[in-house]
Amino acid sequence: MEEKEELLVKRAKRGDVSAFSELVRRYERYVLNLVYRTLGRSEDAEDIAQEAFVKAFLNIKKFKEESKFSTWLSKIVINLCMDKIREKANKEENLEEGVWLTIPQSSYYSPEETVERLEIQEWIKKAVMNLPEDLRIVFVLREFEDLSYQEISEMLDIPIGTVESRLYRARMKLRSLLKDLKTLEEVTEKSEV
Amino acid sequence: MRCNEVKRLLSAYFDGELPADKSIEVKDHLRSCRNCAKELESIEKIHRLMGAFPILEAGPYFESQVIERIEGEKRKRRFSLGLKLAIGFALCGLMLFLITLRYLPSGDVTLETTPVLNTYIQEYIETYSGHIGRSNPGLIVSVSSLGETSR
Numbered sequence: 001m002e003e004k005e006e007l008l009v010k011r012a013k014r015g016d017v018s019a020f021s022e023l024v025r026r027y028e029r030y031v032l033n034l035v036y037r038t039l040g041r042s043e044d045a046e047d048i049a050q051e052a053f054v055k056a057f058l059n060i061k062k063f064k065e066e067s068k069f070s071t072w073l074s075k076i077v078i079n080l081c082m083d084k085i086r087e088k089a090n091k092e093e094n095l096e097e098g099v100w101l102t103i104p105q106s107s108y109y110s111p112e113e114t115v116e117r118l119e120i121q122e123w124i125k126k127a128v129m130n131l132p133e134d135l136r137i138v139f140v141l142r143e144f145e146d147l148s149y150q151e152i153s154e155m156l157d158i159p160i161g162t163v164e165s166r167l168y169r170a171r172m173k174l175r176s177l178l179k180d181l182k183t184l185e186e187v188t189e190k191s192e193v
Numbered sequence: 194m195r196c197n198e199v200k201r202l203l204s205a206y207f208d209g210e211l212p213a214d215k216s217i218e219v220k221d222h223l224r225s226c227r228n229c230a231k232e233l234e235s236i237e238k239i240h241r242l243m244g245a246f247p248i249l250e251a252g253p254y255f256e257s258q259v260i261e262r263i264e265g266e267k268r269k270r271r272f273s274l275g276l277k278l279a280i281g282f283a284l285c286g287l288m289l290f291l292i293t294l295r296y297l298p299s300g301d302v303t304l305e306t307t308p309v310l311n312t313y314i315q316e317y318i319e320t321y322s323g324h325i326g327r328s329n330p331g332l333i334v335s336v337s338s339l340g341e342t343s344r
Contacts, residue, residue, distance in 0.1 A: 017260060017263060017264070020260075020263070021256055021259075021260055024255070024256045024259050024260070025256050028251040028255050028256060028259075029249075029250065029251055032249050032250075032251050032255075033248055033249055036247075036249050037246065042247075042249060045249055046249075046251065046252060046255065049251070049255075050255065050258055050259050050262055051262075053259045053262075053263075054259065054262045054263055054266055057263050058263075058266060117245070120242075120245050121245050121246065121247045122247075124242055124243065124245055124246050125246060125247055128243075128246065142208065143240065143243050144243065144246070148210070149205075149208070149210045164204070164205050164210070167204050167205070167208070168201065168203075168204040168205070171204050171236050171239055174239050175235045175236070175239060178238075178239065178242055179235070
């Protein structure tokens with residue numbers, strides 16, 4: 001039977017690495033994809049996700065258990081991702097907004113207007129990565145992690161009104177970027193016909 | 194409610210984050226306004242599209258690599274703590290030694306039994322008394338008196 005998460009956390013707080021190892025097993029996919037959706041890079045996502053777990057273990061005594069372990073862990077991941085974004089920004093110039101839109105339409109739309117699944121995925125990823133960092137983080141936390149406005153507000157230390165307006169702006173931007181893209185259901189329907 | 198206001202609230206409406214009264218107002222508006230209903234549809238479409246965002250799978254050694262990194266970090270911390278303690282003890286020892294040296298009575302037995310150390314201290318005092326003396330003559334008195342003691 002699976003051991004309860006609270007017990008694992010308590011054991012990990014006493015320095016029990018095997019208990020923490022079980023927490024890693026349960027959350028590795030979640031953390032890895034949160035990093036990936038926030039930074040958009042698959043090549044170092046695993047390395048950063050591991051770094052987040054190491055930080056979590058070293059700071060687990062500070063976890064007061066007032067929130068869910070996953071929320072506390074997400075906060076560590078988001079802070080780490082923000083550090084990485086800042087580091088990267090210092091190293092190289094930011095890409096100009098809308099650069100990805102220069103890809104010719106013919107490369108993702110076939111003459112028959114059917115879109116390959118992988119191409120859709122790639123376009124969606126690029127659209128999300130094209131959002132400014134502050135909008136993207138809020139969008140990822142809401143859309144993929146399903147956090148409430150209150151949780152996002154606490155995690156990022158911003159007012160709920162800011163969460164609401166950033167989400168609105170993120171969606172408006174995505175709407176214009178993805179307006180011509182078909183959903184996977186539409187593609188599937190079309191290819192079945 | 195006007196369209197502009199409704200459009201601004203649609204995102205929170207979609208997330209179920211509007212207060213009940215506002216939510217009812219938006220819902221009523223959407224029944225009669227095709228434009229705003231289309232806006233809501235586009236938000237729903239974005240949500241559906243996000244279902245196609247690529248998903249990564251962790252490698253087979255992810256967990257063991259995390260544990261390895263944790264152990265490495267623990268070793269580093271232990272070493273750093275040990276180093277700090279060692280430096281602390283060494284500094285305390287040195288201070289005790291210097292204090293003892295300062296208050297030793299003349300013709301001290303300990304110094305006679307350790308000629309190597311004695312020579313070293315004498316050289317040290319001579320070097321520094323000369324150096325300090327050039328910039329602060331008042332200090333020579335105390336250092337040279339220490340030197341005499343050690344002799």
